[in-house]
Amino acid sequence: MSTEKSSVALTSFISSLFHNFPKLLLTNLLFAVPSAVFFGIFWFINMITGLNSNFILFLTAIPLFPFYAGVVQVTSHMVRGEENVDVLHNFISGVKENFLRFLVHGIVFYVAIFFSYYSITMYTSFGKVNGVFYIFLAISIIVSIFFLFTFYYIPPMTVTFDISMKNIYKNSALMTFGEFKHNLIATLGLFVLFLLCATVLMCCYVPIAVIIATIVLALFFVPSIMSFIINSAVYKPMYTMIVKGDEKSKEIDRKIENRKNGIFDDTEETPKKNIADGFSDIEVDEKADGDEYIYYNGKMVKRSVLLKLKNDETPKGEQD
Known part of the structure; x- marks a missing residue:
């Protein structure tokens, strides 16, 4: 061969x-x-x-x-x-x-x-x-x-x-x-x-x-x-x-x-910390019309994305 x-x-x-x-x-x-x-x-x-x-x-x-x-x-x-x-x-x-x-x-x-x-x-x-x-x-x-x-x-x-x-x-x-x-x-x-x-x-x-x-x-x-x-x-x-x-x-x-973020299974993706972390304390008007960009943590992020991330991060008991 x-x-x-x-x-x-x-x-x-x-x-x-x-x-x-x-x-x-x-x-x-x-x-x-x-x-x-x-x-x-x-x-x-x-x-x-x-x-x-x-x-x-x-x-x-x-x-x-x-x-x-x-x-x-x-x-x-x-x-x-x-x-x-x-x-x-x-x-x-x-x-x-x-x-x-x-x-x-x-x-x-x-x-x-x-x-x-x-x-x-x-x-x-x-x-x-x-x-x-x-x-x-x-x-x-x-x-x-x-x-x-x-x-x-x-x-x-x-x-x-x-x-x-x-x-x-x-x-x-x-x-x-x-x-x-x-x-x-x-x-x-x-x-x-x-x-x-x-x-x-x-x-x-x-x-x-x-x-x-x-x-x-x-x-x-x-x-x-x-x-x-x-x-x-x-x-x-x-x-x-x-x-x-x-x-x-x-x-x-x-x-x-991954190790820095406490992940020891390398098949998992590295978490995106820049946007995903720390949204529970951000104030976003949920009743506002439109889906404008909001400046947060050094990036321009859509309001709908911020709301989703905030809701995902907030415990269910607090949402009620």
């Missing part, structure tokens, strides 16, 4: 990918412009300073990340199964509405890349001299995987929900463990994409062809397809967790309110 479901899910993913492929290419085209500009700027800075360091090239991620919000916005709509997704509109609105948040994400992403790259490189080198450093290498790899899984959720969560940055990072961190199966599926999908790109590059026997193929893949194919793969794997469980978490929070609030 599980195998059958997996087969259906894979078929649905492939079908959706090919169906949306032209729009994914258009999304990459929109993303390619800022990508080329920012990478060119930092490549030039790297050359003129003579540093020749990946540290400088990695800085491209910070100003580029807000534009990745547009890619995530488009692919999120596709993964939800929406037809006729307006790529241009969604890309621009995704960038505009999430610019500052994704700029912060870009800084965090840069720090994560910096840590992962240099710690793994350093401890691999040290491990060749002293085997003890392989322990630190293993820890660095685990932390890097944690960063990777966390960033599966941070972008789609940001473009989908209006929640605080603190909750975005907290929920994303929790889902690195809670949705481990879906994280592995996303990683497997990215690995397949990597293999396909590597195959294309290996078919290029001339250095200039390798460079051109790398640029074409990086600018026009990989970003949106990568986002589509990640969202296809994690979007549904992410959405379910946030929505159910919000419903659970409301349920807890309701139970707390």
Whole structure:
């Protein structure tokens, strides 16, 4: 049964990918412009300073990340199964509405890349001299995987929900463990994409062809397809967790309110205290014509409603 479901899910993913492929290419085209500009700027800075360091090239991620919000916005709509997704509109609105948040994400992403790259490189080198450093290498790899899984959720969560940055990072961190199966599926999908790109590059026997193929893949194919793969794997469980978490929070609030009002059976509704309590002492003219609104306890309440509540609250002996 599980195998059958997996087969259906894979078929649905492939079908959706090919169906949306032209729009994914258009999304990459929109993303390619800022990508080329920012990478060119930092490549030039790297050359003129003579540093020749990946540290400088990695800085491209910070100003580029807000534009990745547009890619995530488009692919999120596709993964939800929406037809006729307006790529241009969604890309621009995704960038505009999430610019500052994704700029912060870009800084965090840069720090994560910096840590992962240099710690793994350093401890691999040290491990060749002293085997003890392989322990630190293993820890660095685990932390890097944690960063990777966390960033599966941070972008789609940001473009989908209006929640605080603190909750975005907290929920994303929790889902690195809670949705481990879906994280592995996303990683497997990215690995397949990597293999396909590597195959294309290996078919290029001339250095200039390798460079051109790398640029074409990086600018026009990989970003949106990568986002589509990640969202296809994690979007549904992410959405379910946030929505159910919000419903659970409301349920807890309701139970707390019930306890405050002396109700210990949570199948009962919380009493509406604002209007229903304390009407026995209110003076309402029962003989007056009409059903006008009367200001009571901070609310405008119809006279007939006040009379009913007053009569319901007054003991039968007193009514007689």
